[in-house]
Amino acid sequence: MKIFCVEGTLVATARISGLELHRLLVVQDQKGGKQVAVDPVGCKPGDWVIAVGSSAAREAAGHKDYPSDLTIVGIIDYWDEESPGDEEAEETQLHAVESAASSAAGGRRR
Amino acid sequence: MKIFCVEGTLVATARISGLELHRLLVVQDQKGGKQVAVDPVGCKPGDWVIAVGSSAAREAAGHKDYPSDLTIVGIIDYWDEESPGDEEAEETQLHAVESAASSAAGGRRR
Amino acid sequence: MKIFCVEGTLVATARISGLELHRLLVVQDQKGGKQVAVDPVGCKPGDWVIAVGSSAAREAAGHKDYPSDLTIVGIIDYWDEESPGDEEAEETQLHAVESAASSAAGGRRR
Amino acid sequence: MKIFCVEGTLVATARISGLELHRLLVVQDQKGGKQVAVDPVGCKPGDWVIAVGSSAAREAAGHKDYPSDLTIVGIIDYWDEESPGDEEAEETQLHAVESAASSAAGGRRR
Amino acid sequence: MKIFCVEGTLVATARISGLELHRLLVVQDQKGGKQVAVDPVGCKPGDWVIAVGSSAAREAAGHKDYPSDLTIVGIIDYWDEESPGDEEAEETQLHAVESAASSAAGGRRR
Numbered sequence: 119m120k121i122f123c124v125e126g127t128l129v130a131t132a133r134i135s136g137l138e139l140h141r142l143l144v145v146q147d148q149k150g151g152k153q154v155a156v157d158p159v160g161c162k163p164g165d166w167v168i169a170v171g172s173s174a175a176r177e178a179a180g181h182k183d184y185p186s187d188l189t190i191v192g193i194i195d196y197w198d199e200e201s202p203g204d205e206e207a208e209e210t211q212l213h214a215v216e217s218a219a220s221s222a223a224g225g226r227r228r
Numbered sequence: 229m230k231i232f233c234v235e236g237t238l239v240a241t242a243r244i245s246g247l248e249l250h251r252l253l254v255v256q257d258q259k260g261g262k263q264v265a266v267d268p269v270g271c272k273p274g275d276w277v278i279a280v281g282s283s284a285a286r287e288a289a290g291h292k293d294y295p296s297d298l299t300i301v302g303i304i305d306y307w308d309e310e311s312p313g314d315e316e317a318e319e320t321q322l323h324a325v326e327s328a329a330s331s332a333a334g335g336r337r338r
Numbered sequence: 339m340k341i342f343c344v345e346g347t348l349v350a351t352a353r354i355s356g357l358e359l360h361r362l363l364v365v366q367d368q369k370g371g372k373q374v375a376v377d378p379v380g381c382k383p384g385d386w387v388i389a390v391g392s393s394a395a396r397e398a399a400g401h402k403d404y405p406s407d408l409t410i411v412g413i414i415d416y417w418d419e420e421s422p423g424d425e426e427a428e429e430t431q432l433h434a435v436e437s438a439a440s441s442a443a444g445g446r447r448r
Numbered sequence: 449m450k451i452f453c454v455e456g457t458l459v460a461t462a463r464i465s466g467l468e469l470h471r472l473l474v475v476q477d478q479k480g481g482k483q484v485a486v487d488p489v490g491c492k493p494g495d496w497v498i499a500v501g502s503s504a505a506r507e508a509a510g511h512k513d514y515p516s517d518l519t520i521v522g523i524i525d526y527w528d529e530e531s532p533g534d535e536e537a538e539e540t541q542l543h544a545v546e547s548a549a550s551s552a553a554g555g556r557r558r
Numbered sequence: 559m560k561i562f563c564v565e566g567t568l569v570a571t572a573r574i575s576g577l578e579l580h581r582l583l584v585v586q587d588q589k590g591g592k593q594v595a596v597d598p599v600g601c602k603p604g605d606w607v608i609a610v611g612s613s614a615a616r617e618a619a620g621h622k623d624y625p626s627d628l629t630i631v632g633i634i635d636y637w638d639e640e641s642p643g644d645e646e647a648e649e650t651q652l653h654a655v656e657s658a659a660s661s662a663a664g665g666r667r668r
Contacts, residue, residue, distance in 0.1 A: 119472075119483065119484040119485070119516070119517060119518060120483055120484070121482055121483070121484065125307070126307045126308035127307060127308050128278070128304065128307040129304075129305040129306055129307060129308075130278060130302035130303055130304050130305060131303070131305055132269055132270075132302060132303040133269070133301055133302030133303070134268060134269060134288055134301045134302065136287070136288065136301075137301055137302060142229075142278070142302075144307045148481065148482065151258065152231055152258065153229065153230055153231070154229040154230070154231065154278045155229075158464060159462055159463070159464060160462075163308070168458070168460060168472070168484045170515050170516065170517045171282065171517045172282050172283075172501065172502050172503060172505065172517040173282060173283045173284075173393070173502075173503045173506070173613070174503075174505065174506055174514075174515045174516055174517045175282065175284065175515075175517070176283070176284055176287075177466070177506075177513055177515050178464055178466065178515035183287055184284075185280050185284045185285075185287050185288035185299075185301055186229070186280065186284055187229060187280045187281045187282040187284045187285070188229060189515075191463055191464045191466075191467055191515055192460035192462060192463030192464065192467060192472075193460055193461070193462040193463070194458065194459075194460050195459040195460055195461055196459055197455070197456045197457060197458045197459060197474045198456035198457050198459075198493070235417070236417045236418035237417060237418050238388070238414065238417045239414075239415040239416055239417060239418075240388060240412035240413055240414050240415060241413070241415055242379055242380075242412060242413040243379070243411055243412030243413070244378060244379060244398060244411045244412065246397070246398065246411075247411055247412060252339075252388070252412075254417045261368065262341055262368065263339065263340055263341070264339040264340070264341065264388045265339075273418070281392065282392050282393075283392060283393040283394075283503070283613070285392065285394065286393070286394055286397075293397055294394075295390050295394045295395075295397050295398035295409075295411055296339070296390065296394055297339060297390045297391045297392040297394045297395070298339060345637070346637045346638035347637060347638050348608070348634065348637045349634075349635040349636055349637060349638075350608060350632035350633055350634050350635060351633070351635055352599055352600075352632060352633040353599070353631055353632030353633070354598060354599060354618055354631045354632065356617070356618065356631075357631055357632060362559075362608070362632075364637045371588065372561055372588065373559065373560055373561070374559040374560070374561065374608045375559075383638075391612065392612050392613075393503070393612060393613040393614075395612065395614065396613070396614055396617075403617055404614075405610050405614045405615075405617050405618035405629075405631055406559070406610065406614055407559060407610045407611045407612040407614045407615070408559060449582075449593065449594040449595070449626070449627060449628060450593055450594070451592055451593070451594065478591065478592065488574060489572055489573070489574060490572075498568070498570060498582070498594045500625050500626065500627045501627045502611065502612050502613060502615065502627040503612075503613040503616070504613075504615065504616055504624075504625045504626055504627045505625075505627070507576070507616075507623055507625050508574055508576065508625035519625075521573055521574045521576075521577055521625055522570035522572060522573030522574065522577060522582075523570055523571070523572040523573070524568065524569075524570050525569040525570055525571055526569055527565070527566045527567060527568045527569060527584045528566035528567050528569075528603075
């Protein structure tokens with residue numbers, strides 16, 4: 119699922135009939151891109167939410183024929199992070215796993 | 229759903245038979261990339277629209293066997309934004325949620 | 339659907355049996371990235387084509403079990419553009435819709 | 449499947465009922481982007497994991513109706529790399545396959 | 559389908575039971591990003607392969623319930639390119655199709 123911030127309600131008078139069950143919200147991703155999500159949860163502007171895409175977005179909107187590819191499934195309260203001092207650690211994690219892979223591989227080559 | 233601006237009608241004489249029900253429109257995303265969408269709504273060039281992708285695009289085009297991965301589902305009238313002064317707020321929102329996460333996590337560690 | 343230019347025929351002797359019905363073509367997207375598409379239409383190098391992805395690619399290749407995630411569905415003849423002077427307009431369209439959204443929202447706040 | 453590092457547990461009190469079976473984890477991809485994944489494996493912060501997306505994420509979470517588009521399917525121990533001196537090789541591999549393609553094509557044109 | 563280079567075998571002891579039929583390979587895309595693919599073909603490190611994503615990845619791995627979103631479907635031998643002197647042509651192709659679209663559209667406006 120992806121993380122978005124709710125920006126506001128979208129008004130689209132001309133739309134296909136299948137879309138009528140839920141509100142449509144304009145949401146903004148972490149890079150500032152805007153998308154439109156179906157809201158079965160009841161969010162308000164400023165909420166940080168998780169939204170499901172792919173074929174699961176149809177099911178999450180209530181039934182298999184709902185024409186959604188992005189459906190809000192929860193409002194974020196908070197999340198626990200790994201440990202104090204994470205920020206530096208995060209930048210080096212990929213290098214760490216790559217070194218780990220190399221050394222593990224090296225270990226097997228010995 | 230993603231937001232696009234309708235650019236014009238695509239003419240493709242050689243095409244698979246399944247694509248014959250609807251018009252094909254060239255649409256432009258927010259970064260200027262061009263894609264082609266099936267139009268069951270009836271849009272005109274310059275319209276800002278929302279289009280559904282993934283497996284929902286087939287259903288939205290009328291039936292489960294329609295070979296579409298991008299189908300226009302509505303024409304945007306407008307959307308409500310959060311509050312005056314949004315633009316600055318938007319730039320700092322991600323940092324805000326990250327600080328919130330950190331402080332929430334910190335709160336749990338006390 | 340996405341827009342690609344056909345580059346050439348891919349030869350892959352070792353492949354899964356399900357892929358045997360159609361030719362595989364190397365196609366190039368608008369940013370120069372190369373992908374491989376199934377061709378039930380009959381394209382030649384240099385053709386600009388539209389190709390469908392997602393689950394619709396299976397159907398478009400002839401039957402629901404065809405293991406394709408990118409199938410060519412038509413050869414582009416041309417498309418109509420909005421009006422002379424488009425290029426400048428396109429660059430400002432997103433700002434326009436955003437201002438429109440703001441002013442519409444503002445209009446509602448009066 | 450994509451490679452992620454587990455960052456922590458997401459708390460989302462308001463959520464759709466279908467999401468209740470598994471824990472939700474905030475995971476970070478190789479470019480630092482954060483997503484949320486369903487965890488049927490039992491991971492802890494700092495684990496490097498592989499997660500499946502698309503429609504397979506539903507099946508991997510336990511049943512076809514589970515509303516997930518990203519499900520963790522394994523914890524990475526390590527992987528074997530090609531050979532010592534890979535890093536330089538990797539940077540030139542794309543050029544190599546392109547030259548190979550050109551020369552192969554050239555071979556056919558002789 | 560996307561083009562990848564096989565890097566090595568992934569070892570993941572803790573994994574969901576559905577993933578046990580095939581080997582998992584770490585593969586690298588054209589931009590250097592690493593993903594993990596299911597291998598029903600039998601590839602070795604250094605092979606350039608095509609892999610299918612989306613829902614077709616499940617079918618390609620052997621049966622509809624296989625939890626894969628990226629399955630290798632063939633090993634690339636080579637591909638034919640359009641003609642000698644391609645490289646310059648490729649850079650100008652998008653501009654060419656856009657001019658073609660403009661002139662075709664212009665032709666219709668006369």
